[in-house]
Amino acid sequence: MGFRLAITGVAAAFAAASVGGTDVYAQDNEITVETTELGDGIYMLSTGIAGNLGLLVGPDGAVLIDDQLPNTGELIEGAVVEIAGVEAPRFIVNTHYHGDHLGGNAHFAEQGSVIAAHHNIRSRLEATSPVWARPATLPILTFGDDLSFHMNGQTVEVTHLPDAHTDGDAIVYFREADILHMGDIFFSGMFPFIDLSGGGTVDGYIAAMQAAHDMVSDDTQIIPGHGPMSTRADLMRSIDMLRETSFRVRSLVEGGADLDAVRAAEPLADYHDEWNWRFITTERMVETLYNDAISR
């Protein structure tokens, strides 16, 4: 399924700014939406340049989990129209405040979508730059611990997990279909971004992944925030990786190592080939683990 849009420098810049200032998502080429049908009216939509989307469609209207970038609104809408036959999702859930996950809020809010998000997402958006704080980008429905939708034969359970990737993360479980969207609590097969300045912590991130793991079974289809469709076994590999790598860095810090000494010890060397990627390189992962360790 090919919906095309020539991504502009502006969209790339928004994406880059949203994930920490590097130009990881900057692209010169057209982007397309790849659609994966998961069953029971649920789809994963992916462009490869921003967070993966979840979509539930049916007679009660569409629910979209995350909405990508400011300039991908029409592209995502095209995919929703093709799948659901409706232009605006009835509801949108933001899994966290990063712009590559909720940058499309304004586009869809203008068409009448109701945007729901954790309380902290709204307050962070209100406190940040005018780009993200435009009135239409703010969720108009906010929640604390959880929120449920009862639509299209699904119980859609939105659960807040504290202090993980940020301080406003939620995962979304389509109970009857047994499909879990994890937002950025899961970077499948790659080092995760843990936004320490956005309220994230390493221990919280591990606990959140473990909580998600304990919710599901080996048959559950898992949509990660970034990366391919995954399973509970894939999630367990990420949990094991983060436990071991954070243990190694903390041990060095407790032994008196400063950042230079931690870097010199190359504590993640044997993880590099499998987990390093352009946004969260092995070096950046070491720095995050170090900064988290000294702030505990």
Ligand SMILES: [Zn+2]
């Ligand atoms: Zn994120």
